[in-house]
Amino acid sequence: MTSIELRRASRWYGNVVAVNDVSCTLGPGITGLLGPNGAGKTTVLHMMAGLLEPSAGEVLIDGVGAASDPSIYRRLTLVPERESAYGFLTGREFVRMSARLQRLPDGEEAATRAIKLVELEDAQHRKIATYSKGMRQRIKVAAALVHQPDVVLLDEPFNGMDPRQRIHMMSVLREEAARGRVIVISSHILEELNDLADTVLVMVAGRLAASGHYRAIRRLMTDRPHTFMIRSSDDRRLAATLLSDASVIGVELTTNGSGNGIIIRTSERSTLTHHLPRAARDAGIRLLEIRPTDESLESVFSYLVDR
Amino acid sequence: MSGGVDGTLIWLSARQLLAKRRALLALGLSLVPAVVAVVFRLLVADASGASGDFLIGLARDLVIGALLPLTAVLFGTTAFGGDIEDGTLLYLLLKPVARWRVVVWKYLVAVVCTAAVMLPAIVLPWLVVRGPDLPFQVPLSLLAGLGVGSALYCAGFLALGAWTRRALVVGLLYVVTIEMVLSRSLTGVKAISAREFALAVSQKLLGNSAALVDKPVTTATVWTMGTLMLVVGVGLTIWKVRRYEAAERL
Numbered sequence: 001m002t003s004i005e006l007r008r009a010s011r012w013y014g015n016v017v018a019v020n021d022v023s024c025t026l027g028p029g030i031t032g033l034l035g036p037n038g039a040g041k042t043t044v045l046h047m048m049a050g051l052l053e054p055s056a057g058e059v060l061i062d063g064v065g066a067a068s069d070p071s072i073y074r075r076l077t078l079v080p081e082r083e084s085a086y087g088f089l090t091g092r093e094f095v096r097m098s099a100r101l102q103r104l105p106d107g108e109e110a111a112t113r114a115i116k117l118v119e120l121e122d123a124q125h126r127k128i129a130t131y132s133k134g135m136r137q138r139i140k141v142a143a144a145l146v147h148q149p150d151v152v153l154l155d156e157p158f159n160g161m162d163p164r165q166r167i168h169m170m171s172v173l174r175e176e177a178a179r180g181r182v183i184v185i186s187s188h189i190l191e192e193l194n195d196l197a198d199t200v201l202v203m204v205a206g207r208l209a210a211s212g213h214y215r216a217i218r219r220l221m222t223d224r225p226h227t228f229m230i231r232s233s234d235d236r237r238l239a240a241t242l243l244s245d246a247s248v249i250g251v252e253l254t255t256n257g258s259g260n261g262i263i264i265r266t267s268e269r270s271t272l273t274h275h276l277p278r279a280a281r282d283a284g285i286r287l288l289e290i291r292p293t294d295e296s297l298e299s300v301f302s303y304l305v306d307r
Numbered sequence: 308m309s310g311g312v313d314g315t316l317i318w319l320s321a322r323q324l325l326a327k328r329r330a331l332l333a334l335g336l337s338l339v340p341a342v343v344a345v346v347f348r349l350l351v352a353d354a355s356g357a358s359g360d361f362l363i364g365l366a367r368d369l370v371i372g373a374l375l376p377l378t379a380v381l382f383g384t385t386a387f388g389g390d391i392e393d394g395t396l397l398y399l400l401l402k403p404v405a406r407w408r409v410v411v412w413k414y415l416v417a418v419v420c421t422a423a424v425m426l427p428a429i430v431l432p433w434l435v436v437r438g439p440d441l442p443f444q445v446p447l448s449l450l451a452g453l454g455v456g457s458a459l460y461c462a463g464f465l466a467l468g469a470w471t472r473r474a475l476v477v478g479l480l481y482v483v484t485i486e487m488v489l490s491r492s493l494t495g496v497k498a499i500s501a502r503e504f505a506l507a508v509s510q511k512l513l514g515n516s517a518a519l520v521d522k523p524v525t526t527a528t529v530w531t532m533g534t535l536m537l538v539v540g541v542g543l544t545i546w547k548v549r550r551y552e553a554a555e556r557l
Contacts, residue, residue: 049401051401051552070404070405073402077401078397080394080397082397085398089322097315101315101399101402103403
């Protein structure tokens with residue numbers, strides 16, 4: 001059974017730490033690597049692919065160092081994030097080139113199969129330069145899967161794909177995972193991994209911040225404390241009313257450039273969003289604005305690190 | 308597409324180097340001497356005595372002295388520079404193929420492309436002005452020098468493409484300052500000039516039939532320094548590509 005193991009793997013560039021002391025073991029199935037841009041996801045994938053040596057620790061594919069031998073690429077593949085491909089080649093030439101460099105006995109047949117897998121038969125004889133972003137992603141996946149590797153690493157594979165293409169690609173990856181392949185997908189959007197990844201690893205600022213089943217990670221992210229900015233017809237009275245709500249952790253009257261308001265902090269967002277309109281109506285207060293203040297992806301991920 | 312790993316690497320490198328605009332530019336350069344030869348032929352009514360000197364001067368100053376290094380810059384720096392710049396190098400490195408093999412084939416394809424594109428720059432002017440003083444041995448000798456020059460220039464420019472993102476600019480600066488100016492005036496620079504080596508090889512083959520250069524560098528210098536340039540250029544590229552890390556830009 002194929003496995004990828006990171007043992008206290010770190011990678012730094014000069015003074016910048018890109019990946020810091022990450023340990024995990026990945027087996028067959030789909031693993032999601034989640035994190036904001038710059039979290040170190042690509043560095044982790046490149047270390048797994050043997051393109052980067054860890055500055056400290058080890059990255060092993062079936063117990064062997066990933067960066068030691070190019071023959072590892074008979075069993076491992078990476079679909080890079082950059083959409084660049086050889087624009088002067090046709091899609092078919094690109095996939096066939098991959099098959100030939102993999103020394104497959106029948107490159108033509110393998111290319112046909114891989115192109116069919118990503119549903120690009122109609123465009124296979126067009127130059128890649130004429131492809132849309134989604135089509136480029138799909139032809140890259142076809143070229144990567146042409147030799148049916150045991151380990152498939154995909155860096156933001158759904159970028160540029162429309163919803164239909166995305167659903168199709170997900171089903172392709174699920175089928176590949178069902179064949180016992182180790183598939184690792186990086187993404188900065190949790191929903192992309194919904195119904196796809198068996199396990200999600202959350203990376204923030206180079207560290208492994210959390211890991212577990214998709215639903216557990218989802219719960220961690222939504223059940224964290226949230227902060228809202230509220231403006232109403234009577235902020236002071238609304239603040240007093242909300243203080244009696246058990247889901248409210250703190251209330252602060254504020255004045256800023258856009259006028260007066262209340263900053264409210266809650267541990268249960270869904271409870272508050274149900275309770276707030278009712279409480280305002282019962283008190284005869286008109287709500288003018290409700291705005292979350294900490295919904296940026298970075299703040300969500302930072303919470304996971306700080307918790 | 309040719310089958311096998313080596314065939315595929317050759318096919319890909321050639322397709323890359325001979326992309327439309329680059330190939331047209333290089334071919335355009337290689338046709339300049341033919342145009343000059345036609346003008347010479349039209350202006351000089353009795354060219355029988357002067358055609359030898361004309362062709363030798365044209366080959367020395369324009370073809371080997373300027374067009375060859377310019378074409379080699381174009382192909383040599385692109386062989387790896389393009390792949391590194393746009394990230395397509397990953398598609399080769401993620402294959403069960405030794406990295407030195409990728410470098411060697413890219414280098415050889417760059418040499419062949421440079422020499423092949425420059426071929427008309429010698430052959431066409433010779434066909435235009437040929438006479439009794441220009442036997443077949445003359446273009447053949449010049450082509451041999453062209454081959455040596457292609458091999459040496461491409462080794463250097465290949466390394467430049469792998470090591471710097473401004474390979475084309477640095478390469479052009481090298482051609483203008485070292486090859487076009489300094490190597491013609493400073494004796495010491497001649498010992499590290501691919502142009503001088505190419506001319507020396509041609510002169511050696513021409514013998515006394517034509518004077519391409521007054522004092523060609525010695526054969527020993529061509530062999531030792533030429534081999535050194537080739538080994539260092541290709542070696543540095545292999546070293547760089549072996550250590551290539553597809554890092555995130557932080």
